[in-house]
Amino acid sequence: MRKEKRFCPLCGGNLEKIPLDGRIRLFCKECKNPVYENPVPATAAVVLNGEDHLLLVKRGMEPAKGAWCLPGGFVELDETPSHGAKRELQEETGLVGEVERLIDVVYEDSPFHGPLIIIGYHIIPCGGVLQAGDDAADAQYFSFTALPEVAFNSHQTIINKIARRNT
Ligand SMILES: [Zn+2]
Structure with a gap:
């Protein structure tokens, strides 16, 4: 469960909690400052191999441990979203890539992390060796006709956008 x-x-x-700027917000009684809360940005990478198969990683940690999803993760304070997508791809799959294009930006209210903004990029791999790492337990390419169930609705939305171009 999400903690407040x-x-x-x-x-x-x-x-x-007090009414402020048109909604109920957290407010500190001591220093009289509001605590603004916003969706947290994260990335998801769509990587295809030469046969147009889609790269997925098996999650090694909660939430959805053991389920498949796109490589990705939270954007760090000192990096751009596209850099974050490339970094997470390399950490989780060993692949080095370059961003080809932005696929979509999707909102998801995660029961585990709270509200997220998922930024989906198509990334072209240009180096590295495919090997699961960091918090990924496995990394494999799947045909679009034989995809396993994907853990997050936002990832499925991003996959659907690219699947229409590849099937
Ligand atoms: Zn305070």
């Missing part, structure tokens, strides 16, 4: 913030990240004071 209870303490102010600035002063450690107790947070309360």
Whole structure:
């Protein structure tokens, strides 16, 4: 279950919920600052091999441990989304790639992480050796006609966009 913030990240004071700017927001009674909360950006990489098969990774950690999904993860503070997508691809699959194009930007309210913005890129692999790493337990290419169930709705939405071009 998703946890709510209870303490102010600035002063450690107790947070309360008050109406502010047209919605109920967290507010610190001690330092009188609102705590704004927003969807967190994450990336998902669509990588195809020479046979137009789709690269998926098997998740080694919760949420959805053991299920397949696109390679990807959270964007770090000091990187662009496209750099984050390439970094996560390399960490999870060993492949080095270049961003070909933006496929879609999808909102998903994750029961585990809370609201997310998933940025899906088509990435062309240009180096590296396919090997599962980091929090991926496996990494394999799948035909679009034999895809396993994909863990996240946002990833499925991104896959559907590219599948229409490949089947
Ligand atoms: Zn405070």
